[in-house]
Amino acid sequence: SQQGEEDPQALSIQEGENATMNCSYKTSINNLQWYRQNSGRGLVHLILIRSNEREKHSGRLRVTLDTSKKSSSLLITASRAADTASYFCATDTENRDDKIIFGKGTRLHILP
Amino acid sequence: EPEVTQTPSHQVTQMGQEVILRCVPISNHLYFYWYRQILGQKVEFLVSFYNNEISEKSEIFDDQFSVERPDGSNFTLKIRSTKLEDSAMYFCASSESGSDNEQFFGPGTRLTVL
Numbered sequence: 001s002q003q004g005e006e007d008p009q010a011l012s013i014q015e016g017e018n019a020t021m022n023c024s025y026k027t028s029i030n031n032l033q034w035y036r037q038n039s040g041r042g043l044v045h046l047i048l049i050r051s052n053e054r055e056k057h058s059g060r061l062r063v064t065l066d067t068s069k070k071s072s073s074l075l076i077t078a079s080r081a082a083d084t085a086s087y088f089c090a091t092d093t094e095n096r097d098d099k100i101i102f103g104k105g106t107r108l109h110i111l112p
Numbered sequence: 113e114p115e116v117t118q119t120p121s122h123q124v125t126q127m128g129q130e131v132i133l134r135c136v137p138i139s140n141h142l143y144f145y146w147y148r149q150i151l152g153q154k155v156e157f158l159v160s161f162y163n164n165e166i167s168e169k170s171e172i173f174d175d176q177f178s179v180e181r182p183d184g185s186n187f188t189l190k191i192r193s194t195k196l197e198d199s200a201m202y203f204c205a206s207s208e209s210g211s212d213n214e215q216f217f218g219p220g221t222r223l224t225v226l
Contacts, residue, residue: 098162
């Protein structure tokens, strides 16, 4: 069964604006991670948030987690052209095994 | 900053040939993973490896696939007889300790099966 699902699938905003991406998941989790992927490139780890945390910051990134709604959001403030990429959430599984399950991602395009 | 490396960056092979994809995980990490991403699709888990054995594998990881840690640094994925549908980006990842920690990904190997 699918786990993380991002919303929206694609997002275009003007440089300098804030970008918000959402992720919903189905089963209980231990943690949730956000990754960035530039076109055709590898995955860059952004933030890990644990199930007992509600919010986490890293530079211009803010991640929230609402376990009651089984959802997370990634906010990028003051967006830059270099933020253009696909953003994925990934969750561990109910079984607490080693794998993480990725969503389909949000394609973010920052317009100059 | 330590990082996961992968070689080659691009591998082209004929259908039915064997390929070996190589990865060097971060040195103090104990858990190793392979994922793949077919063009335009989501990243899919293939296998996890800990303490010199497979700890978890997906339905994709059938008998054509195998993993090995032949020495203290390399972690390899072998596909015995490649199929057209094996064409994808293959990502290696490592973490300090299983699902409780961040998984750090390599840049990927683009496998093209002709």
